[in-house]
Amino acid sequence: MLPAQGPKHPIVRHVRFCGIRTSWSTVGDGEFFCPGCGGDRNYRRRTGLRRFTVLGIPLLSRGxxxxxxxxxxxHGRFGTDVLDHPTTVRFSAMLRDAVHTVALAVLAAGGTTSRTVRETAVGIVRSAGAEDCTEERLIDLVAALAADTGRFVMDPGPCGAALAIELHEALEPLAPHLALVGRESILLQGARIALADGSYSPAEREVLSIVGGELQLCSDDTARLLLAASATLP
Structure with missing residues (x-):
């Protein structure tokens, strides 16, 4: 004999009577550094239209x-300011260009006659990713930039008008995305080049001070780092 069964309870489904629904439209796309994934990803730039719905039927626009x-x-959604962060590929290129420009500026200030200085500069630039860098290319670039006097009307300083612009364009966009240790590292690489043939010359020190400023280092920190680097001289 089968046991008696209790009454069956009906399945209750909760239906949302009303709410706000957003319809998304894609207005652009590209590649960005996704803070959710932690790497370079494709993205869609989207705008939405909010509507008041009743039983799933859109009735009134809500903006x-x-x-x-x-x-x-x-599929994470982020504010458009996330596009200000460079992709990994772009960041690597910016870092390589920054080190290369600092090397050129130091060479322009201190000269390219010392073989030790040239070799040090080449090694640092290659380590930053410019594997095809040679002494001849650096010397030619320094000469070409020194001859470029028409881009900027101001006191050119120890590295020349063209290189002053190059330093700003290479370092100013990069600095906000570098931790302090990274910004200090770029300055110290420039210091290594300057110190390869002995103590800083006044022009080299001035150029490195400009580099520190473009890297958002205060003057005291820049002076401290340059002094620490010079203390390693034999």
Whole structure:
């Protein structure tokens, strides 16, 4: 004999009567550094239209929202300021260009006659990713930039007008994305080049002070780092 069964309870489904629904439209795309994934990903730039719905049926507009940046991989949505962060590939290129420009500026201030200085500069630039760098290329670039006097009307300083611009263009966009130790490292690499043939010359010290300023280092910290680097001289 089968045991008696109790009454069956009906399945209750909760239906959302009303709410706000957002319809998204894609207005652009590209590649960015996704803070959710932690790497370079494709993204869609999207804008949304918010609507009041009743039983899932859109009735009244509640205005626009966005734009947002949506990761194609994790589908996370972020503010458009996330696009200000360079991709990994772009960041590597910016870092390579920064070290290369600092090397040129130091060479322009201290001269290219010392073989030790040239070799030190080449080694540092190659380590930053410019593997095809040679002494001849650096010398030619220093000469070409020293002859470029038409780009900027101001006191050119010890590294020349063209290199003053190059330093600003290479370091100013990079500095906000580098930790303090990274900014100090770029300055110290320039110091290594300057010190390869002995103590700083006044022009080299002035150029390195400009580099420190472009890297958002205060003058006291720049002076401290340059002094510490010179203390390693034999």
């Amino acid at each position: 626009a929202t966005g734009p947002v940046v949506e990761c194609a991989a994790c």
